[in-house]
Amino acid sequence: MVRLITHNLLACHVKGCTTNNFPLVFQDAQVEIHEAEFNEDFIRGFMPKIEWKALVDSARQLGDTSLPEEQPEMADDDFLKTLHHVLLEMHIEEGAMVCQNCGHVYPISNGIPNMLLAEHEIG
Amino acid sequence: MPSDTSKAVIPIQVIDEPQAHEKRHVHEVYDQIASHFSSTRYKPWPVVANFLQSIPTGWVGLDSGTGNGKYLPLPANRSGETWTIGLDRSQNLLRIAMNANYGDTNCIREVVLGDAIETCWRVSAFDYAISIATIHHFSTKERRERAVQSLLQTLSPSHGRALIYVWAIEQDALSKRSIPISEQSSPGHGEDVFVPWVLSKQQDKSASDSAPERRVHHRYYHMFEKGELRDLICGAAHGMGLTVGSPREGLGPVADGMRQKIRGLEIVEDSWERSNYYIELRLWEVEAPDS
Numbered sequence: 001m002v003r004l005i006t007h008n009l010l011a012c013h014v015k016g017c018t019t020n021n022f023p024l025v026f027q028d029a030q031v032e033i034h035e036a037e038f039n040e041d042f043i044r045g046f047m048p049k050i051e052w053k054a055l056v057d058s059a060r061q062l063g064d065t066s067l068p069e070e071q072p073e074m075a076d077d078d079f080l081k082t083l084h085h086v087l088l089e090m091h092i093e094e095g096a097m098v099c100q101n102c103g104h105v106y107p108i109s110n111g112i113p114n115m116l117l118a119e120h121e122i123g
Numbered sequence: 124m125p126s127d128t129s130k131a132v133i134p135i136q137v138i139d140e141p142q143a144h145e146k147r148h149v150h151e152v153y154d155q156i157a158s159h160f161s162s163t164r165y166k167p168w169p170v171v172a173n174f175l176q177s178i179p180t181g182w183v184g185l186d187s188g189t190g191n192g193k194y195l196p197l198p199a200n201r202s203g204e205t206w207t208i209g210l211d212r213s214q215n216l217l218r219i220a221m222n223a224n225y226g227d228t229n230c231i232r233e234v235v236l237g238d239a240i241e242t243c244w245r246v247s248a249f250d251y252a253i254s255i256a257t258i259h260h261f262s263t264k265e266r267r268e269r270a271v272q273s274l275l276q277t278l279s280p281s282h283g284r285a286l287i288y289v290w291a292i293e294q295d296a297l298s299k300r301s302i303p304i305s306e307q308s309s310p311g312h313g314e315d316v317f318v319p320w321v322l323s324k325q326q327d328k329s330a331s332d333s334a335p336e337r338r339v340h341h342r343y344y345h346m347f348e349k350g351e352l353r354d355l356i357c358g359a360a361h362g363m364g365l366t367v368g369s370p371r372e373g374l375g376p377v378a379d380g381m382r383q384k385i386r387g388l389e390i391v392e393d394s395w396e397r398s399n400y401y402i403e404l405r406l407w408e409v410e411a412p413d414s
């Protein structure tokens with residue numbers, strides 16, 4: 001599966017591609033929503049590690065505009081549930097992720113992103 | 124069970140180009156034996172389970188070489204408090220890993236098709252990582268060291284924790300395997316071997332009607348000897364400019380009163396268990412004092 005929790009951690013790793021290689025941009029993404037159990041403590045703990053702008057932009061690419069531009073300093077219950085939904089309930093089943101720097105396309109098939117490179121692309 | 128020579132471990136020398144060797148004797152084999160392999164690998168090892176149990180709530184980790192994903196649902200009694208993302212080279216194993224659970228939940232796992240030697244993550248993305256029975260599949264010392272470095276690079280330099288397991292030449296008395304030592308082997312460098320996996324026609328989902336009754340797949344392993352995993356990890360750490368030792372040992376004299384951060388790696392456990400060597404490590408970062 002690729003959800004935004006994972007997408008927020010992935011980066012392009014083509015040889016020499018070291019700037020502007022994050023976040024990867026979704027292309028032709030097919031999204032499915034699957035409910036996941038809400039764990040407030042996990043979301044609170046993970047929050048400071050999120051690359052916020054990348055998450056907001058990526059969620060918008062997938063048609064979800066529920067997150068604020070800036071990460072709020074005080075996280076109330078509603079906000080944490082919204083964040084939970086964006087991080088853990090939107091599954092990208094098919095499509096691709098494209099590097100904005102080098103243009104490399106990482107396909108997503110049956111919910112599994114393919115991050116393998118051809119031999120000449122490996123750093 | 125009758126004595127069966129087709130299951131004996133065979134000492135080898137890697138003569139092919141390393142990537143080609145691994146493709147043929149690791150990646151292709153796992154894709155073919157995936158479902159049978161997975162049905163024999165359902166019990167989590169207690170040391171790994173305890174490590175995952177010790178991870179604080181809110182942390183995100185990487186299981187590099189996740190196989191059938193049996194560690195992804197752990198710790199089972201704290202479901203959802205941490206998230207482990209599984210990476211593997213075998214698409215067929217990942218399809219199994221996606222649905223890994225211990226019966227209590229119907230949770231879907233996060234899995235990524237990738238190579239443990241590459242770093243497809245932003246730097247310092249993870250709080251913890253496990254590499255269980257994976258690094259021994261890389262066929263040169265340089266590639267094993269790079270795999271360790273890839274793992275370390277994905278970890279937070281200030282608090283990252285990792286557990287690494289590899290197979291040992293020194294096998295458990297209960298193990299059916301004995302590791303023959305080839306004449307070419309030199310001390311300190313471990314042993315390259317093929318470990319056979321026998322797949323009967325019934326177990327092989329891709330077998331055609333005319334296929335032979337059983338096929339033997341040879342999986343490549345680099346069997347580690349005592350001290351070799353520690354040397355590998357220390358070499359990888361030094362190559363990245365990390366101090367090996369406790370944070371206190373990192374506080375050496377600093378040139379020219381420059382304030383800078385010193386980064387290091389501490390080995391907190393170095394043991395042998397049931398035919399495996401394993402090391403648990405922690406990364407640390409301290410502000411160097413003004414001199």
Ligand SMILES: [Zn+2]
Nearest residue numbers: 012017099102
């Ligand atoms: Zn790129």
